[in-house]
Amino acid sequence: MATAGKVITCKAAVAYEPNKPLVIEDVQVAPPQAGEVRINILFTALCHTDAYTWSGKDPEGLFPCILGHEAAGIVESVGEGVTEVQPGDHVIPCYQAECKECKFCKSGKTNLCGKVRMATGAGIMMNDRKSRFSINGKPIYHFMGTSTFSQYTVVHDVSVAKVDPQAPLDKVCLLGCGVPTGLGAVWNTAKVEPGAIVAIFGLGTVGLAVAEGAKSAGASRVIGVDIDSKKFDIAKNFGVTEFVNPKDYDKPIQQVLVDLTDGGVDYSFECIGNVSVMRAALECCHKGWGTSVIIGVAASGQEISTRPFQLVTGRVWKGTAFGGFKSRSQVPWLVDKYMKKEIKIDEYITHNLTLGEINKAFDLMHEGGCLRCVLKMHE
Numbered sequence: 001m002a003t004a005g006k007v008i009t010c011k012a013a014v015a016y017e018p019n020k021p022l023v024i025e026d027v028q029v030a031p032p033q034a035g036e037v038r039i040n041i042l043f044t045a046l047c048h049t050d051a052y053t054w055s056g057k058d059p060e061g062l063f064p065c066i067l068g069h070e071a072a073g074i075v076e077s078v079g080e081g082v083t084e085v086q087p088g089d090h091v092i093p094c095y096q097a098e099c100k101e102c103k104f105c106k107s108g109k110t111n112l113c114g115k116v117r118m119a120t121g122a123g124i125m126m127n128d129r130k131s132r133f134s135i136n137g138k139p140i141y142h143f144m145g146t147s148t149f150s151q152y153t154v155v156h157d158v159s160v161a162k163v164d165p166q167a168p169l170d171k172v173c174l175l176g177c178g179v180p181t182g183l184g185a186v187w188n189t190a191k192v193e194p195g196a197i198v199a200i201f202g203l204g205t206v207g208l209a210v211a212e213g214a215k216s217a218g219a220s221r222v223i224g225v226d227i228d229s230k231k232f233d234i235a236k237n238f239g240v241t242e243f244v245n246p247k248d249y250d251k252p253i254q255q256v257l258v259d260l261t262d263g264g265v266d267y268s269f270e271c272i273g274n275v276s277v278m279r280a281a282l283e284c285c286h287k288g289w290g291t292s293v294i295i296g297v298a299a300s301g302q303e304i305s306t307r308p309f310q311l312v313t314g315r316v317w318k319g320t321a322f323g324g325f326k327s328r329s330q331v332p333w334l335v336d337k338y339m340k341k342e343i344k345i346d347e348y349i350t351h352n353l354t355l356g357e358i359n360k361a362f363d364l365m366h367e368g369g370c371l372r373c374v375l376k377m378h379e
């Protein structure tokens with residue numbers, strides 16, 4: 001590549017301050033150092049976690065930064081020692097790394113990886129503890145180790161999944177976060193079995209992917225809970241069989257669900273990021289075995305609570321990051337499943353815009369009629 005080893009100047013959406021509109025800037029992207037990969041990002045979607053960090057409520061939020069973590073692109077160049085990808089490879093950046101060597105990766109008990117997590121949380125690259133992004137010499141922080149709201153980004157090699165070059169990048173970009181999170185919460189974290197009764201709190205992309213996962217796992221009832229009744233029509237297409245709007249009831253929503261299910265659900269999933277709903281999601285579970293999985297990200301300072309008696313009497317509270325999927329090993333497998341039409345992606349994409357329209361894309365996301373908006377990065 002003619003650009004290898006050189007600084008690339010390209011467009012990126014920069015978050016200078018919490019909640020202030022993102023600014024499209026010319027950003028300098030330094031070449032990848034040892035163990036790093038520079039990617040030409042072709043498509044990125046927006047996830048609610050980008051909005052969460054942008055809101056200033058993320059304790060790891062650093063400004064100025066380049067947000068974005070649900071994307072796909074093509075490797076432009078690689079740094080010294082990178083063996084698993086090469087220029088031209090089609091890739092999905094993975095905010096949850098997989099080094100295959102650290103204590104976490106080797107445990108067989110988790111998909112979390114410890115190798116670069118400190119650096120990604122600090123908005124820098126591990127090699128020299130610096131950012132690869134700058135504007136006229138002033139550094140701009142990375143975000144989640146991905147920063148996909150830039151036409152070019154630099155990531156750690158342990159954070160890149162190489163995927164089928166035939167896969168449409170404007171679709172499989174969604175496999176960078178929301179869809180795998182919902183599917184994996186059901187398949188890997190909860191391990192829902194055939195016949196189970198499932199409740200899903202929040203029917204955005206993550207909740208709908210939970211519904212899709214529950215349907216494929218053979219759940220007998222999939223109860224969708226959302227305060228926006230418009231969500232039900234679309235939710236039916238993803239496997240939700242019944243809909244409950246908490247606004248239609250005077251009693252607590254956990255009681256509504258317990259009454260509807262002869263004592264409670266087998267599995268519940270919180271896909272909102274609201275700690276009161278997390279409590280309800282636990283408390284609607286069946287005594288003795290009901291398991292509740294927290295997926296939603298709650299703001300700094302928020303805490304969950306319940307009576308310990310809820311756990312003493314057999315309910316289980318769990319959480320999941322990226323649906324428990326090991327990113328580099330399993331994202332390519334998810335891409336293959338999509339290519340074989342075994343999982344949906346297109347159905348989650350309600351809007352397509354360009355990088356220049358990113359602020360409009362965030363507005364759409366907050367309006368409720370948008371599941372995923374995919375941005376084309378190069379015009």
Ligand SMILES: NC(=O)c1ccc[n+]([C@@H]2O[C@H](COP(=O)([O-])OP(=O)(O)OC[C@H]3O[C@@H](n4cnc5c(N)ncnc54)[C@H](O)[C@@H]3O)[C@@H](O)[C@H]2O)c1
Pocket residue numbers: 047048049052177178181201202203204205206207225226227228231246271272273274277294295296297298320321322323368371
């Ligand atoms: N753990 C992870 O790995 C992971 C990955 C991706 C996203 N997330 C988080 O998952 C959450 C959901 O993401 P999303 O993109 O689907 O969001 P979304 O905003 O599209 O969906 C949330 C849904 O919840 C509904 N809702 C809001 N308040 C409610 C309430 N009190 N009761 C019932 N329904 C309510 C909304 O109407 C909406 O339909 C976010 O917090 C996001 O940050 C976590």
Ligand SMILES: N[C@@H](CCC(=O)N[C@@H](CSCO)C(=O)NCC(=O)O)C(=O)O
Pocket residue numbers: 047048049050058059060061096112117177297298299300320321322
């Ligand atoms: N910095 C945040 C953490 C937010 C969080 O929990 N992130 C999820 C992914 S959300 C994707 O949309 C996650 O995977 N966490 C595990 C990890 O970050 O290693 C905060 O501190 O609140």
Ligand SMILES: [Zn+2]
Pocket residue numbers: 047048049050069070177178
């Ligand atoms: Zn996300």
Ligand SMILES: [Zn+2]
Pocket residue numbers: 097098099100101102103104105106112113114115
């Ligand atoms: Zn690891």
